[in-house]
Amino acid sequence: MLLEIAGSFLAVVAFCFILNTPRRHILFAGLTGAAGWALYLVLETRDMDAGAATFISGCLASLCAQLLARFLRTPVTVFVIPGILPLVPGAGMYHIVDSILRSDGLASYYATQTLVAAGMIAMSIIVMDGLFRLLFKKKGEAYVDCR
Amino acid sequence: MNYKLLLDTAVTAGELMLENGAETYRVEDTMHRMLSLSRLQTAEVFVTMTGFVATLDDPSIHSLTVVRRITDRGTNLDMIDQLNTISRRLCTGDLELKEAFRQVSELKKRPWKPQAFLVSTPVVTAAFALTYGGTLPEAFVSALTGLVTAACLYACRRLRIQAFFGTLLSAAAASMLAAGLFRVFPGFGSLDAVVIASIMPLVPGVAITNAVFDTLHGDYLSGTARMLEAFVTAAAVAMGIGIGLGVS
Structure with a gap:
C-alpha cells in the first residue's frame, strides 16, 4: 500500500508539471492527491462501496485543497485539479471498453460504476466548496481571491 | 483614466485566462472587477467557454465594446495564478494601470514550452x-x-x-x-x-x-x-x- 501511495504522490507531482502548476504549490498539490488516494485505499480494504469511498476521499482531497487555497491565496482549482486526479475513473473507462471487446455483458455495470465515480467526485467538490462558502462568507463575496 | 487601455488590459487578461483553462465565472469576475475601476455607468462582461463580450459606456464617452472568440484551450495553472495576482493588485491600487497592462502583455508573449x-x-x-x-x-x-x-x-x-x-x-x-x-x-x-x-x-x-x-x-x-x-x-x-x- 505504501508503494501505491508513493506512486500517487509522484504521479500528481509529475502531472503538476504538465498543468504548469506554480512551482511553490507543487509539493502541497502532491500531498493533497496522495492524502485522497491513501484514504481511498484504506476505505477500499474495509470493503466500502467504490462510490462511497470515492466520495469520502474526494471530500478529504477538496477539504485540503480549500484550506491550502485560502492559506496560500491562490485559486482553489490549483489544488482541486491535482487533488482529485487519482480518483478520476480512468480504470472504469478501460473496463467498459475491455468488456465490450470481450462481449462478456459487464459493460453496463462498469459504465454505471464509472458514472457514479465521476458524479461522486463532483458531489464531494460541491459539498466542500459549499461548506467553505457558508463558513467564510464575506460581504460582497467574490470568487476571485481578493483579500 | 485611459478607458481604452483599461479595456485592453481586461480583455487580454480574460483572453489569457480562458485560453489557459480558468473557470468561466472566474474570468467574468476578474474582468468585471477590472472594468469597474473605471467607475463608468455601464461596465458589463458576458463570458462563455468559447468567447466573451465586454463593454464600457457612459454619457461622457463613446461606448467601447470588444468581442473575442477563443478557439484554443489548454491548461496552465501558473498563468491563472499570475493573472489572479495582477488583477488583485490592480484592484487594490497596488499596481498602476500601465504597469498592469505591461505585465499582462508580457504573459501573453510567453511561449509554451x-x-x-x-x-x-x-x-x-x-x-x-x-x-x-x-x-x-x-x-x-x-x-x-x-x-x-x-x-x-x-x-x-x-x-x-x-x-x-x-x-x-x-x-x-x-x-x-x-x-x-x-x-x-x-x-x-x-x-x-x-x-x-x-x-x-x-x-x-x-x-x-x-x-x-x-x-x-x-x-x-x-x-x-x-x-x-x-x-x-x-x-x-x-x-x-x-x-x-x-x-x-
Whole structure:
C-alpha cells in the first residue's frame, strides 16, 4: 500500500508539471492527491462501496485543497485539479471498453460504476466548496481571491 | 483614466485566462472587477467557454465594446495564478494601470514550452501504474507508453489536429503499444494496469473540476458545456483504447 501511495504522490507531482502548476504549490498539490488516494485505499480494504469511498476521499482531497487555497491565496482549482486526479475513473473507462471487446455483458455495470465515480467526485467538490462558502462568507463575496 | 487601455488590459487578461483553462465565472469576475475601476455607468462582461463580450459606456464617452472568440484551450495553472495576482493588485491600487497592462502583455508573449510536458508524461504514467497496484516492470512499460502518448499529443498539437482526434490517436497508440509488448513478452505482468496508467494523462479531470465549479457558481451555460467536453474527451479515450486493443 505504501508503494501505491508513493506512486500517487509522484504521479500528481509529475502531472503538476504538465498543468504548469506554480512551482511553490507543487509539493502541497502532491500531498493533497496522495492524502485522497491513501484514504481511498484504506476505505477500499474495509470493503466500502467504490462510490462511497470515492466520495469520502474526494471530500478529504477538496477539504485540503480549500484550506491550502485560502492559506496560500491562490485559486482553489490549483489544488482541486491535482487533488482529485487519482480518483478520476480512468480504470472504469478501460473496463467498459475491455468488456465490450470481450462481449462478456459487464459493460453496463462498469459504465454505471464509472458514472457514479465521476458524479461522486463532483458531489464531494460541491459539498466542500459549499461548506467553505457558508463558513467564510464575506460581504460582497467574490470568487476571485481578493483579500 | 485611459478607458481604452483599461479595456485592453481586461480583455487580454480574460483572453489569457480562458485560453489557459480558468473557470468561466472566474474570468467574468476578474474582468468585471477590472472594468469597474473605471467607475463608468455601464461596465458589463458576458463570458462563455468559447468567447466573451465586454463593454464600457457612459454619457461622457463613446461606448467601447470588444468581442473575442477563443478557439484554443489548454491548461496552465501558473498563468491563472499570475493573472489572479495582477488583477488583485490592480484592484487594490497596488499596481498602476500601465504597469498592469505591461505585465499582462508580457504573459501573453510567453511561449509554451513542451520540454516539461514531454518529460513528465512518462513519469506520470509510470507512477500511475504503481498507484493502481501495478508492479515495477509494469511501471516501466507504462513509462514507454507514456512517452508514446506524449509524443503523439505533441505532434497532434503541432499539426493543429482537433483535440478529439488527438486524444483518440494518443490513446490508440498507447494501448496498441502496450498490447503489442505484452503479446511479445507475456511474462511482464498484466495489461490492465498499464493501459489504465497510460490513459491517465488524457482523462478529463480538469474538465470535470471546471464543470463543477462553473455549475456551482450559477454559470449553467458553461457548466453544461464543460460537462459535454468531459464526456466527449472520455468517449475519445474509450474509442482510442478500443481501436488500439482491437487492432493488436
